[in-house]
Amino acid sequence: MDFRWDIIAEYAPFFLKGTLLTIGLSVASILIGTVLGLFIGLGKMMRNKLYALPFKWYINFFRGTPLMVQILLVHFAVVPSFLGTTNAIFAAIVALSLNSAAYVAEIFRAGIQSIDRGQMEAARSLGMTHGQAMRNVILPQAFKRMIPPLGNEFIVLIKDSSLAALIAAPELMYWGRAMQGQYMRPWEPYLTAAVIYLVLTLSLSFLLNRLERRLATE
């Protein structure tokens, strides 16, 4: 099999642009998704079942429907109905953030609930309010436990951002498909994209492992 390095070299600037956008989409969605996810996780844990219900269904919806459907809905229906027009990059960030928020919410809830009940009781028996106990006792311990599953979620998000190619957001996979369309060769574009995704996800795991080890020795 002849492998044409020359067409990869020719497309290198586009792959670079695409990679930067993939990183941008992922970072923006991770940040927004995490903040939103914490909020939704807290909402789902509310004692009042009625108040918790919308949050519960938010999570059900975004975990229970395909991300591809969500991206199409946001791009062609939700964003236009709010802004009158649509934009692929914006829509991709919105859809990815909303989707990852549902997973982060569950990670957050599981992290808090994994902390022994005695911790909250000890803090409350000393006279701390629920909020003080959460901030000083429960959350610091829960965050440590949330790092591995959150890292996992971030890696999934980087990979899932490739679905934004469907709405023509010019990220990594978009350029892979463009190259394939131009040269009608399957190996070079898709392998190049795969290798770049692998470098991104492995770098992130490496960083997360270091963070985890640093926190473990603290």
Place this chain on the structure above:
Amino acid sequence: MIQVKNLKKSFGINEVLKDINVTVKPQEVVVVIGPSGSGKSTFLRCINMLETITGGHVYVEGIDITDKKTDINKVRTEVGMVFQQFNLFPHKKVIENIMLAPMKVRKVSAEVARAKGLELLRKVGLVDKAEAFPDSLSGGQKQRVAIARALAMEPNIMLFDEPTSALDPEMVGEVLEVMKQLAKEGMTMVVVTHEMGFAKEVGDRVLFMDGGLIVEENIPKELFDNPKEERTKAFLSKVL
């Protein structure tokens, strides 16, 4: 001073405390004994509202804690609690475990809280462990830190729920020693324990609980040597 009047507590349809009436006078040491599942822990946890009370009243220093208007966080600062499983904060050093509540609740400065914490650690014989993390301590040491942590809020009353039950036998003594010292200083204490020796030596009064009721209460000598109720006799014959 604790007054418990017609206290009832149910978990769903399971009535765990049926009608508890007790008064604990200032500086008194009351020991609670009874078989597993009789409601000892639940009784203790009702005194600082770790359990919501289903019926009756509990007065701590004259304040009705079942009253919705009562600031329970304030009452809890007057009532220290020591748990069977220690419940130290594993992410904080020993000294930080002790400093946390005074700083957050009483808004004491870090310097003052640290000085007070070191003084309490000296009292329980662990001043050299101030900078250690709880994981590196033995069970007996953990429980002594937990006692120091509760004392840091300067409570008038201390509740102990089987403080030595999770300890290896050789560590029970060091914890009981700290508790005896506290009793000698005049702390009001309610202690759930299986340590009958401690009950006899330190207790002013012993309550025997069974099936959600206080079946019998008396001074330790009388209750142990001369039990009146059949259920008390049966229980004591098993544990003594």
